[in-house]
Amino acid sequence: xxxxxxxxxxPPRDDADLERLLALVARGDQDAFEALYDKLSGPAYGLVxxxxxxxxxxxxxTQEVMLEVWRTASRFDPARGTATTWALTIAHRRxxxxxxxxxxxxxxxxxxxxxxxxxxxxxxxxxxxxxAEQVRRCLDGLTEVQREAITLAYYEGHTYPQVAKxxxxxxxxxxxxxxxxxxxxxxxxxxxx
Amino acid sequence: MxxxxxxxxxxxxxxxxxxxxxxxxxxxERHLRRCSACAEDxxxxxxxxxxxxxxxxxxxxxxxxxxxxxxxxxxxxxxPLPSAAARxxxxxxxxxxxxxxRLALGVAAVGVAAAVALAVVTVSTQNRLNTVQAQNQAIAAxxxxxxxxxxxxxxxxxGTATVVLSYAQQKMIFTSSxxxxxxxxKVYELWLLSTGSAVPAGLLPQxxxxxxxxxxxxxxxxxxxxxxxxxxxxxxxxxxxxxILVMTLPD
Numbered sequence: 034x035x036x037x038x039x040x041x042x043x044p045p046r047d048d049a050d051l052e053r054l055l056a057l058v059a060r061g062d063q064d065a066f067e068a069l070y071d072k073l074s075g076p077a078y079g080l081v082x083x084x085x086x087x088x089x090x091x092x093x094x095t096q097e098v099m100l101e102v103w104r105t106a107s108r109f110d111p112a113r114g115t116a117t118t119w120a121l122t123i124a125h126r127r128x129x130x131x132x133x134x135x136x137x138x139x140x141x142x143x144x145x146x147x148x149x150x151x152x153x154x155x156x157x158x159x160x161x162x163x164x165a166e167q168v169r170r171c172l173d174g175l176t177e178v179q180r181e182a183i184t185l186a187y188y189e190g191h192t193y194p195q196v197a198k199x200x201x202x203x204x205x206x207x208x209x210x211x212x213x214x215x216x217x218x219x220x221x222x223x224x225x226x
Numbered sequence: 227m228x229x230x231x232x233x234x235x236x237x238x239x240x241x242x243x244x245x246x247x248x249x250x251x252x253x254x255e256r257h258l259r260r261c262s263a264c265a266e267d268x269x270x271x272x273x274x275x276x277x278x279x280x281x282x283x284x285x286x287x288x289x290x291x292x293x294x295x296x297x298x299x300x301x302x303x304x305x306p307l308p309s310a311a312a313r314x315x316x317x318x319x320x321x322x323x324x325x326x327x328r329l330a331l332g333v334a335a336v337g338v339a340a341a342v343a344l345a346v347v348t349v350s351t352q353n354r355l356n357t358v359q360a361q362n363q364a365i366a367a368x369x370x371x372x373x374x375x376x377x378x379x380x381x382x383x384x385g386t387a388t389v390v391l392s393y394a395q396q397k398m399i400f401t402s403s404x405x406x407x408x409x410x411x412k413v414y415e416l417w418l419l420s421t422g423s424a425v426p427a428g429l430l431p432q433x434x435x436x437x438x439x440x441x442x443x444x445x446x447x448x449x450x451x452x453x454x455x456x457x458x459x460x461x462x463x464x465x466x467x468x469x470i471l472v473m474t475l476p477d
Contacts, residue, residue, distance in 0.1 A: 059303070059306065061303060063298065066295070066298055067295055070291060070294060074290065074294075075283045075284060075285060075286060076279055076280050076283040078283075078285075078286035079279070079283040079284035080279040080282055082282075082284055088287070092286070092287050095286060095290060096290060096293060099298075100294065100297055103298040103301060103303065104301055104302070104303050104304055105303075106303065106304075107305060107306040107307070108304060108306075108307070114269055114273060114276075115273070117276055117280075118272055118273055118276045121276050121279040121280075122275075122276075125275070125279065126244055129244045164277065164280045164281055164283075165281040165282070168280075169281070186244075186245035187243045187244075187245075187275060187278050188278070188282070190244070192240075192245050192246065192247050193240040193245040193246070194247075196245065205236075207240075208237060208239065211239035211240050211243060212240070212271075213239075215242060215243070215271040215274050215275070216239075216270075218274050218277075218278075219271065219274040222277050224273045224274050224277065
């Protein structure tokens, strides 16, 4: 069980910076948008690519995501989460929409075959990333079903019924494993109430 | 009811990971508005999801930045909503599109029209405010339609027009900028055109600052073009002059 560490995934100062930038972006400040791009494009691209796998599609979707951040900056509501969370929610939703709109699931299965993505390679694409290391250690602290349910849903864009089918467990079990697993993961990462 | 709530509540984790299908997501979001405990759960679990996202950050392709910045420079932005309180009062369409990218997609494409639409909220009397709010809600619904599309056209007498339309809702929003001012006895009239037919779709309000407030037209079914003519004040039931503007609607 990894020892809890300070929450590095959302350092307060960074978030305050991002919120300030976002407020400027909402007023059409293109320099602020460039600064925001520098901070958010890496996480957004990495996430989209993790879900979509295909580099060309990932680039296209990342562009859509960053443009949506530009267009909807005025609608960011700090009461509902940090600026990073807001932007990455957009990124994840877009990536998932893209995955699910691919008509034939079998295509995706076939496409994924040459690129196996075992659930424990979370940090693969990141070099020397402390956040990644901590997330990996905290994921290791979950039960196997919790960990697999969370990674299949979040990193591969599956709905929870699809996750249930893949893991061959009941629907209700998946719902609660995802929920309990996320709670436990949040505690381990120091994301407090 | 309690059992139902608890079952819905269990979806908060799956919701935070976008692991619900559209129907279930909608149902959960309705529940979320009434359940502050769930909202707090979701907030926390979404933060945890953010940590999962940060863990897979990767260097984006080098050319992407320039393309994004160039595209942003040419992309209109959504204006701020009047106020958070008004947003909550006015209900779902606008609030949802503020946060949920699926809807924001439709809205985002039409920032210009939205700017015009929401500017109208500044009228002062309560009655007019209510009317305008009702109209804004109808407009917001079109802007937020998943199939919303935008088209622009240029008038032969100067000025431009922008149309946002949703075939699913069979509605269209028309705004214009820079049309020449007409004498009091004349008015711009909007038409839905299809082969051999012109259906009146409303009169353009008096422009302020050169821009006309949005006109919402319903019954967009077979029309494939939108036209504007100059007509006697009060409008007519069929066009009596050559259109100063005809726009082909997107498919």
